Amino acid sequence: MSMKIHNNRAQNLYTDVAMIAANFSGQTVEEVFIDDETKNSKEYKSKNPTGKFPCLETEEGMLFESVAIAKHFGRIGGKNMNGADAWTEAQGNQWIDYAQSALAPHMYTAMRAHFGW
Numbered sequence: 001m002s003m004k005i006h007n008n009r010a011q012n013l014y015t016d017v018a019m020i021a022a023n024f025s026g027q028t029v030e031e032v033f034i035d036d037e038t039k040n041s042k043e044y045k046s047k048n049p050t051g052k053f054p055c056l057e058t059e060e061g062m063l064f065e066s067v068a069i070a071k072h073f074g075r076i077g078g079k080n081m082n083g084a085d086a087w088t089e090a091q092g093n094q095w096i097d098y099a100q101s102a103l104a105p106h107m108y109t110a111m112r113a114h115f116g117w
Contacts, residue, residue, distance in 0.1 A: 021074060
C-alpha cells in the first residue's frame with residue numbers, strides 16, 4: 001500500500017509542510033482530497049477522529065498533525081532528518097515548536113492582510 005495524505009483543500013500550508021518533508025526524505029505520497037460529506041461520515045471519523053488535515057494513511061494506520069507526519073517521513077527516509085542523536089533531534093524540535101507557537105499565529109495574520117482572506 002502506498003502512503004496517502006488526506007487534505008481538505010488546495011494550498012493547505014500544513015499539508016505543504018508534510019509534503020516537503022516527504023519529498024526531502026524520498027517518499028512517494030499520493031494526495032487525496034476529502035470532501036465535507038466524507039469528512040463527516042462515521043467511517044471516516046473512525047479513521048481520523050480529530051477531523052484535522054493533513055492526515056497520513058499508511059499500512060500501520062492513520063497519522064495526523066503536520067509535524068508528526070513530517071517527523072515520520074524524516075525517520076523512515078533513512079537520511080537522519082530528525083537528527084543523528086537525541087541532542088540534535090531535540091535541537092530541531094525546539095525550532096519546530098518555536099515556529100508553531102511563536103511564528104505561525106502571526107504569519108496567518110500577515111497572509112490574511114496581504115491576500116485579503
